[in-house]
Amino acid sequence: MTSYDAIILGAGAAGMMCAAQAGQRGRRVLVLEHADKPGRKILISGGGRCNFTNIHTAPERFLSANPHFAKSALSRYTPQDFLALVERHGIAWHEKTLGQLFCDGSARQIVDLLLAECAAGDVTLSCGQTIGPVEHADGRFTVTTEGQVAEAPSLVIATGGPSIPKIGATAYAYELARRFGLKVVEPRPALVPLTLSGEDVLFRELSGVATEVVARCGPAAFREAALFTHRGLSGPAILQVSSYWRRGDTVEIDFLPDAAAGWLLQAKQRNPRGTLRGILRAALPDRLADALCDRLGLDGPLANLTDAALQGAEARLAARPFRPNGSEGFAKAEVTAGGISTAEFSSKTMEARRVPGLYAIGEAVDVTGWLGGYNFQWAWASGWAAGQAL
Numbered sequence: 325m326t327s328y329d330a331i332i333l334g335a336g337a338a339g340m341m342c343a344a345q346a347g348q349r350g351r352r353v354l355v356l357e358h359a360d361k362p363g364r365k366i367l368i369s370g371g372g373r374c375n376f377t378n379i380h381t382a383p384e385r386f387l388s389a390n391p392h393f394a395k396s397a398l399s400r401y402t403p404q405d406f407l408a409l410v411e412r413h414g415i416a417w418h419e420k421t422l423g424q425l426f427c428d429g430s431a432r433q434i435v436d437l438l439l440a441e442c443a444a445g446d447v448t449l450s451c452g453q454t455i456g457p458v459e460h461a462d463g464r465f466t467v468t469t470e471g472q473v474a475e476a477p478s479l480v481i482a483t484g485g486p487s488i489p490k491i492g493a494t495a496y497a498y499e500l501a502r503r504f505g506l507k508v509v510e511p512r513p514a515l516v517p518l519t520l521s522g523e524d525v526l527f528r529e530l531s532g533v534a535t536e537v538v539a540r541c542g543p544a545a546f547r548e549a550a551l552f553t554h555r556g557l558s559g560p561a562i563l564q565v566s567s568y569w570r571r572g573d574t575v576e577i578d579f580l581p582d583a584a585a586g587w588l589l590q591a592k593q594r595n596p597r598g599t600l601r602g603i604l605r606a607a608l609p610d611r612l613a614d615a616l617c618d619r620l621g622l623d624g625p626l627a628n629l630t631d632a633a634l635q636g637a638e639a640r641l642a643a644r645p646f647r648p649n650g651s652e653g654f655a656k657a658e659v660t661a662g663g664i665s666t667a668e669f670s671s672k673t674m675e676a677r678r679v680p681g682l683y684a685i686g687e688a689v690d691v692t693g694w695l696g697g698y699n700f701q702w703a704w705a706s707g708w709a710a711g712q713a714l
């Protein structure tokens with residue numbers, strides 16, 4: 325049996341950040357990872373370039389049953405802090421859009437950064453470990469794997485969420501939390517394409533068509549690209565609203581977000597012989613314009629259409645309702661919403677109040693960011709916070 329000051333389960337974004345911090349503070353840290361190498365999700369992130377943070381990070385850009393929980397960690401470890409680390413490691417980066425920062429080179433550089441920071445803290449990283457029994461007695465945690473038995477006064481759950489199981493993601497965090505009597509907010513796929521059925525199925529013929537829209541679901545509204553797929557709807561605007569979408573909800577799409585109120589009536593006055601199809605084709609991809617026009621059923625010159633019909637069409641184009649019948653699930657979800665309930669944790673240290681010495685960080689916790697670097701920022705910030713407390 326080997327003794328450490330802290331055992332961290334999971335060598336992903338949050339686990340490695342936490343390990344590096346605690347190690348550099350002089351703690352003896354063991355990280356146990358079941359995959360054969362660390363940071364696999366980081367490697368595939370941001371299309372291989374890792375969107376490692378977002379400069380517009382703010383607590384309102386995260387979903388949680390307790391919207392206040394993320395505030396403390398996010399304010400103490402900011403995007404600028406991570407950016408400073410990136411620059412210290414000589415990693416070239418750029419802002420792509422909407423505050424999203426990416427590596428110029430490869431996501432591998434972020435994994436190497438984390439490994440170098442762990443090495444600077446003398447962290448012991450053990451990959452390919454199947455975690456067996458986890459016991460807790462007399463204020464100490466004992467973790468048994470096939471190859472070793474380790475014990476420590478602190479245990480950190482950093483095994484992430486179950487999205488993309490084919491690269492080793494599991495729901496282990498929830499199982500372990502429940503074993504310690506902690507609650508789990510129902511996990512659900514988020515940042516995920518939505519699927520269409522019924523009348524909406526007709527839109528599948530538009531597979532491959534993309535356009536900038538405002539997508540709305542409940543209180544959420546995102547102006548970004550939407551993409552029609554052979555199964556339904558995708559693209560950044562849809563991924564964003566998917567995190568807010570619950571079964572039965574309607575997603576409304578404004579296909580002409582720049583059109584001013586009354587634009588169709590004005591078009592009729594300006595060009596009475598023009599057609600709705602022609603106007604839509606000038607503003608949208610042809611296939612989409614035709615599909616929308618066919619569904620509105622308004623053909624012929626605008627002069628022949630009543631003002632009421634045109635007003636109706638305008639309203640329909642500004643809030644075209646879709647009723648997804650589901651999502652593409654954990655297999656395609658970029659993150660998992662829900663997770664270990666924050667109710668029983670300190671927002672400053674990430675420690676469970678009822679189980680001293682037990683911590684949970686990263687995606688395993690019920691904190692989910694928007695698309696665009698927010699989820700890594702939560703992993704860094706929560707990992708950093710726990711790393712200061714271990």
Ligand SMILES: Cc1cc2nc3c(=O)[nH]c(=O)nc-3n(C[C@H](O)[C@H](O)[C@H](O)COP(=O)(O)OP(=O)(O)OC[C@H]3O[C@@H](n4cnc5c(N)ncnc54)[C@H](O)[C@@H]3O)c2cc1C
Binds near residue numbers: 335375455484659703
């Ligand atoms: C395709 C894709 C692209 C993404 N792109 C971005 C992006 O560009 N920007 C962004 O902010 N977010 C992105 N994300 C989300 C981001 O990757 C995660 O939110 C982030 O990695 C969470 O960090 P984590 O440390 O909590 O979990 P992870 O990074 O998933 O790490 C968890 C670790 O625990 C290990 N593990 C799991 N179960 C066990 C077990 N039973 N025993 C031992 N180890 C276990 C896993 O193998 C993994 O190494 C993306 C996600 C996906 C799937």
